[in-house]
Amino acid sequence: MKYYDIIIVWWWAAWFFTAINSPLNKTKLLLEKQKDMWVKVLLSGGERANLTNIDIIPERDYFWQNKKALISMFKKFNQYDAISYFSNMWASIVEEDRGRMILESWDSKELLAILVKNALKNKTMLKTNSWVIEVKKVLDLFEIKTISWDIFHSEKLVITTWWKSFPQVWTTWDWYQIAKNFWHTILEPHRGLSWLVTITNLSEISWISTNLELKIFSKITKKEIYKEFWPLLFTHFWVSGPIIFNWAVAIWEYINSLNLDEFISSLDFSKIPENEKNDFIQRSFIKENIYVTLDFDLENTPKKLKSFFNLDLENTKINLSLQDYRSWREAKVTWWWVKIDELTNNLESKLVKNLYFAWEILDITWKTWWFNLQLSWTSWFIVWQNIYVWK
Numbered sequence: 001m002k003y004y005d006i007i008i009v010w011w012w013a014a015w016f017f018t019a020i021n022s023p024l025n026k027t028k029l030l031l032e033k034q035k036d037m038w039v040k041v042l043l044s045g046g047e048r049a050n051l052t053n054i055d056i057i058p059e060r061d062y063f064w065q066n067k068k069a070l071i072s073m074f075k076k077f078n079q080y081d082a083i084s085y086f087s088n089m090w091a092s093i094v095e096e097d098r099g100r101m102i103l104e105s106w107d108s109k110e111l112l113a114i115l116v117k118n119a120l121k122n123k124t125m126l127k128t129n130s131w132v133i134e135v136k137k138v139l140d141l142f143e144i145k146t147i148s149w150d151i152f153h154s155e156k157l158v159i160t161t162w163w164k165s166f167p168q169v170w171t172t173w174d175w176y177q178i179a180k181n182f183w184h185t186i187l188e189p190h191r192g193l194s195w196l197v198t199i200t201n202l203s204e205i206s207w208i209s210t211n212l213e214l215k216i217f218s219k220i221t222k223k224e225i226y227k228e229f230w231p232l233l234f235t236h237f238w239v240s241g242p243i244i245f246n247w248a249v250a251i252w253e254y255i256n257s258l259n260l261d262e263f264i265s266s267l268d269f270s271k272i273p274e275n276e277k278n279d280f281i282q283r284s285f286i287k288e289n290i291y292v293t294l295d296f297d298l299e300n301t302p303k304k305l306k307s308f309f310n311l312d313l314e315n316t317k318i319n320l321s322l323q324d325y326r327s328w329r330e331a332k333v334t335w336w337w338v339k340i341d342e343l344t345n346n347l348e349s350k351l352v353k354n355l356y357f358a359w360e361i362l363d364i365t366w367k368t369w370w371f372n373l374q375l376s377w378t379s380w381f382i383v384w385q386n387i388y389v390w391k
Contacts (some may be wrong), residue, residue: 004029007154020118021384028124033131049108052079052374055099061251063365066340079383158356183351190252193245193332194325197238209233213295226250283324292320321330346386356383
């Protein structure tokens with residue numbers, strides 16, 4: 001058995017932030033289930049090293065009821081702080097379209113090198129091939145057991161994870177049960193930043209993109225749920241692009257604002273496996289109660305789209321029906337898990353002392369275009385700030 005003052009378990013580049021900034025005299029361990037932890041860092045923006053977005057308004061760019069918590073969180077560490085932080089590490093940062101801030105080199109390996117160098121400089125142990133299978137608290141220490149039967153103890157434990165999405169980089173349901181074992185309320189999962197499958201066959205216009213205004217409507221309330229103007233890409237049976245990722249989250253937020261007891265009671269679950277019931281409810285509700293209006297900019301719309309949808313000067317709008325999200329494997333992230341209401345302002349569990357949660361494990365969601373990365377840095381800064389003053 002080995003003891004560390006701080007153990008950080010999974011995920012992505014942000015976990016280095018706590019390791020880099022934690023007190024030098026404290027022992028630190030990063031545990032990663034893959035043989036190579038670098039894969040996750042190198043995913044950053046398609047390997048282009050995205051860092052944040054210069055234009056962030058929490059009420060506009062994030063979803064779910066606890067997004068108001070971000071106002072105070074960003075006062076502690078916002079996008080300007082993140083840019084300054086990485087610039088001080090000799091990273092050259094440039095602004096791209098829609099406020100995206102990326103490394104000038106367009107190379108996430110540079111970001112990786114910066115993080116690893118500074119983590120090691122602060123005497124952090126990096127351990128791969130360490131799939132955590134059990135976490136419990138023994139007296140005042142956390143006991144972490146891996147699949148290879150290594151056992152580690154620590155006074156403080158920090159958890160961050162992508163959960164089920166991206167199974168190609170070994171994300172799983174492990175932390176669902178672990179968080180429940182620590183008595184936290186766990187919300188139902190959802191495929192976030194996902195493409196959406198249409199009922200209409202779009203094969204004739206597959207891989208054609210255009211700028212348009214998208215509006216989502218509820219057949220129940222007859223009201224608009226969401227609106228945005230952005231490029232949309234048509235494929236064979238689904239629609240794609242950043243606007244769709246945001247659209248997928250908006251629909252999920254709307255569904256969760258409703259009392260679906262009556263709707264659920266009308267469904268036939270006889271042939272649905274237990275672990276697929278939540279997906280079945282979402283899919284059924286979307287097919288029956290959600291529709292989308294696409295309003296085309298006719299002057300800049302490709303001719304093939306005009307012909308396919310019979311668009312003209314008097315008819316620039318079409319309604320599009322949906323049937324499902326794309327698969328869990330293709331979803332960019334998983335929403336959502338531990339309730340912020342059960343955490344302190346320092347993101348420490350109110351139920352288990354010295355247990356911290358950060359980033360996607362929180363019940364806040366975001367639009368695409370690097371608003372997620374800023375929440376990553378911000379939540380990690382807050383965790384670090386609390387650990388740093390630890391004597």
